[in-house]
Amino acid sequence: MPRRVGYNWGMSDERTYIHGFTEDERDRLSRQALSLEPYVFGHLDYSRCRHIIEVGCGVGAQMKILLRRWPRLKVTGIDREPSQIAAARRFMASEIAAGQALFLVGEGDSLPFPDDHFDGAFLCWMLEHVQDTHGIMAELRRVMRPGAVLYDTEVFNSGLHTDPPCPAMRSYWATFNAYQRRLGGDPDIGMKLKNLAMKVGFASATLHSVEAKLDRDVSKPSDRAAFLDYWHELLLTAAPHLLAEEGVSQTLIDEMGREFVSLREDFDSVFVYRLFQLRAVSP
Ligand SMILES: C[S@@+](CC[C@H](N)C(=O)[O-])C[C@H]1O[C@@H](n2cnc3c(N)ncnc32)[C@H](O)[C@@H]1O
Numbered sequence: 645m646p647r648r649v650g651y652n653w654g655m656s657d658e659r660t661y662i663h664g665f666t667e668d669e670r671d672r673l674s675r676q677a678l679s680l681e682p683y684v685f686g687h688l689d690y691s692r693c694r695h696i697i698e699v700g701c702g703v704g705a706q707m708k709i710l711l712r713r714w715p716r717l718k719v720t721g722i723d724r725e726p727s728q729i730a731a732a733r734r735f736m737a738s739e740i741a742a743g744q745a746l747f748l749v750g751e752g753d754s755l756p757f758p759d760d761h762f763d764g765a766f767l768c769w770m771l772e773h774v775q776d777t778h779g780i781m782a783e784l785r786r787v788m789r790p791g792a793v794l795y796d797t798e799v800f801n802s803g804l805h806t807d808p809p810c811p812a813m814r815s816y817w818a819t820f821n822a823y824q825r826r827l828g829g830d831p832d833i834g835m836k837l838k839n840l841a842m843k844v845g846f847a848s849a850t851l852h853s854v855e856a857k858l859d860r861d862v863s864k865p866s867d868r869a870a871f872l873d874y875w876h877e878l879l880l881t882a883a884p885h886l887l888a889e890e891g892v893s894q895t896l897i898d899e900m901g902r903e904f905v906s907l908r909e910d911f912d913s914v915f916v917y918r919l920f921q922l923r924a925v926s927p
Contacts, residue, residue, distance in 0.1 A: 662824050663881040670703045670731050677705035683854045684797045690714045693764035699752040700770030704732035722750045753779035760789035767796035775828035782844040788926040796922040801831035803918030812899035834920030847927035858915040868908050876904045
């Protein structure tokens, strides 16, 4: 079972962010990028790109993977949170020294670059936290040159289901998602990405869903544990706030923990989550 973590909800810009900006959370982002790499990177192709941008780059975990897969790329990462960018600069020190990575603190809806600057763009788990998704996408389109490709992978939290049903997890998840909406985010943004891309004028946009699934295909106990621990830890990122302000009880959280253990031990159980990935080309 993942450890309980301490959270610091104080943020340098006074805005809130559902996962918090602690060292534990930064560590989780790095592990998350690696464990979800097969889902996020399975359909991506930046082989024709030289300089791409990641908006909401966090600690640089995805940029590390981008540069491993496409070593000829240069990637510029931008994030509004200075402590994320500081961590990214430490994590990617050798790539920065090699001129492959550059990090800036900044807002996704006012990028400090001229028009047509990049020949590719990458977003991941970012628009779910944003109120003005249209502004971010329009700004991305502005800095992408004609023919540049954008891949954006985002959540679809309504697509989480289990068999047997897990009532505590379902109740906790409903509160988690309501909280994210109250912060101005959208836990189902994934399914809306194609409409959003078309609205801001991307020339061609395709959307596909990717399924993360646990069933009898995952038979090694350590694989089952790794899969479920990832989700359990993700859900717990919001626990301090949900406990303090959203009426979630420790009893519910403990019960959810027991449900995760049952899912792991019962080989007939199923856990499924659907995420969405957009590919769009700048006109
Ligand atoms: C869940 S993290 C994802 C980080 C990275 N893309 C990854 O997959 O590891 C979302 C990041 O987006 C950043 N962010 C949220 N809204 C932003 C905005 N309007 N402009 C720039 N960064 C933003 C947050 O500070 C956070 O670091």
